Amino acid sequence: MTEPLLHLRDVHTHIGPYHILHGVDLAIPQGELTVLLGRNGAGKTTTLRTIMGLWQASSGQIRFDGRDITAASTPDIARSGIAYVPEAMGIFTDLTVRENIVLAARSGPVDKARLDWMLGLFPALKRFWNLPAGNLSGGQKQMLAIARAISEPRRLLLIDEPTKGLAPVMVRSMIEAFKALKAAGETILLVEQNFHAASALGDNVAVMDDGRIVHSGRMSELVADKTLQQRLLGLSLDAHQ
Amino acid sequence: MSDMAAPSTAPDELPRAKTDWLPLLLIPALGLLTLPFVGSPSTWVTLTVAGLAMGMMIFLMASGLTLVFGLMDIINFGHGVFISLGAYATLIVLGPLSGWAQADSLGLNLALLALCILAAMAVTGVVGAVFERVIVRPVYGSHLKQILVTMGGLIVAEQAIHAIWGASPIPIPLPQSLRGAFVLGDIVMERYRVVAVAIGLVVFIGMQLLLNRTRIGLLIRAGVENPEMVEALGYRIRRLFVSVFVAGSALAGLGGVMWAFYRQTLTAGMGMEVMVLVFIVIIIGGLGSVGGCFVGSILVALVANYVGFIEPKLALISNILVMALVLIWRPQGLFPVARR
Numbered sequence: 001m002t003e004p005l006l007h008l009r010d011v012h013t014h015i016g017p018y019h020i021l022h023g024v025d026l027a028i029p030q031g032e033l034t035v036l037l038g039r040n041g042a043g044k045t046t047t048l049r050t051i052m053g054l055w056q057a058s059s060g061q062i063r064f065d066g067r068d069i070t071a072a073s074t075p076d077i078a079r080s081g082i083a084y085v086p087e088a089m090g091i092f093t094d095l096t097v098r099e100n101i102v103l104a105a106r107s108g109p110v111d112k113a114r115l116d117w118m119l120g121l122f123p124a125l126k127r128f129w130n131l132p133a134g135n136l137s138g139g140q141k142q143m144l145a146i147a148r149a150i151s152e153p154r155r156l157l158l159i160d161e162p163t164k165g166l167a168p169v170m171v172r173s174m175i176e177a178f179k180a181l182k183a184a185g186e187t188i189l190l191v192e193q194n195f196h197a198a199s200a201l202g203d204n205v206a207v208m209d210d211g212r213i214v215h216s217g218r219m220s221e222l223v224a225d226k227t228l229q230q231r232l233l234g235l236s237l238d239a240h241q
Numbered sequence: 242m243s244d245m246a247a248p249s250t251a252p253d254e255l256p257r258a259k260t261d262w263l264p265l266l267l268i269p270a271l272g273l274l275t276l277p278f279v280g281s282p283s284t285w286v287t288l289t290v291a292g293l294a295m296g297m298m299i300f301l302m303a304s305g306l307t308l309v310f311g312l313m314d315i316i317n318f319g320h321g322v323f324i325s326l327g328a329y330a331t332l333i334v335l336g337p338l339s340g341w342a343q344a345d346s347l348g349l350n351l352a353l354l355a356l357c358i359l360a361a362m363a364v365t366g367v368v369g370a371v372f373e374r375v376i377v378r379p380v381y382g383s384h385l386k387q388i389l390v391t392m393g394g395l396i397v398a399e400q401a402i403h404a405i406w407g408a409s410p411i412p413i414p415l416p417q418s419l420r421g422a423f424v425l426g427d428i429v430m431e432r433y434r435v436v437a438v439a440i441g442l443v444v445f446i447g448m449q450l451l452l453n454r455t456r457i458g459l460l461i462r463a464g465v466e467n468p469e470m471v472e473a474l475g476y477r478i479r480r481l482f483v484s485v486f487v488a489g490s491a492l493a494g495l496g497g498v499m500w501a502f503y504r505q506t507l508t509a510g511m512g513m514e515v516m517v518l519v520f521i522v523i524i525i526g527g528l529g530s531v532g533g534c535f536v537g538s539i540l541v542a543l544v545a546n547y548v549g550f551i552e553p554k555l556a557l558i559s560n561i562l563v564m565a566l567v568l569i570w571r572p573q574g575l576f577p578v579a580r581r
Contacts, residue, residue, distance in 0.1 A: 075476055
């Protein structure tokens, strides 16, 4: 079996006096989309931030592409090929849409083909190209955040709740964009509360509760198993749809 | 900054960004409002040029602090020491080249001023790097400690200036060609003030170009808003912090040189004396906003000049009054910077 692109082993994270992650074990295979599910406060965002080095793991190991990044700094982790889209999107509102993308492309100008591909995924961004990103709607900011993450080739995308608070039409656009990203071979770890979106996109699923991974497997198995859905998430996919 | 073509959308379809003109209109509005009270147009022009010059000098001294404040979230009460140190650094140049100051040659006089500025920026830049490493870095994230520690650093540095150059005030001569005034009819404009306006404008335009047309400028603007996200994009924000702190210190040094020649006297406390004004303008302008700092500096200086002429008794409180009125109108300052 090939080694996963990202592998968390028994990762614990403390934030101040609080013990948030209680030994997370998670493997993210290359070229697939893994969804991280769980109720609020389960530790999903903390897991992403710990991977990015924004909060340091207190113990355990995080390996990315065969390299131990547990104690690496955030810029080093980003430079190793991991892009992060936080729940709050992290858009620089005083910068224009164009400047946000220019800044994210560290290695130089975004090439024309990639730019066209990005703007094909998120055509709404074209109209606001030279406007401050603060003028964008919530959904457009989310599009910009993801466009920024893919402004140059990355090995792994960490995306935190991209559909949160979006109108249904925007959620559908986002799902289509993620399908296109999957088709392009991107490896994605997606935190998502919207089970409908998660089941439409995920190859794999991991469910968190109380700072631990309580289930991991193929998404198709979870979708097919109503009892498991009830046990892990307290509702069935049918009910949520 | 790496360039990137605009996507293929017709330009006339693109909505334009709104420019916030209101704060900029304050300056001409203030001028027009005070003209009838001043009475004589020539006196008004003289007051205005003097106010602009004072505003530029305040801007030079404050611009570095607003970037440090905005980007690093550091309350540096020690900023005044870079102003004093920059002023004293002129002595390094004025000692061996005192003849240039007396020479009746505009070229030599301006070259002397340029050398003084370079020396001051070099000295304050190096001291700024040490100050950041030794005094500021251990207290990142704690405002109370920053106030206490940077105040302590200020006191130590002032005493160091006394130890090196002595405690007595040191007179410094204005270069020959910069003395006196241009007289146009009834309008009198001091030459040095015109030079101060020119240097202030050059620095402001340079900073605007740097912040808006270069990648490092983008990083600074992004870092002011969300330093964590800048790190998540792969940039080392700590290096940026140090660079901005050094640049801010060097700008204060430049301001110190201009302030020193304006006063024609050096004292170790001269930096601390203007810090109240410096803090007022960066608060008025919006923390972290260079454009706001520029407009705030001019506004404060013009108000001080006009009020000092029209109603001298109110001059002392005019700055605080301006700050209060601006903050009532715009609590985040004239050009609020989106912040973390």
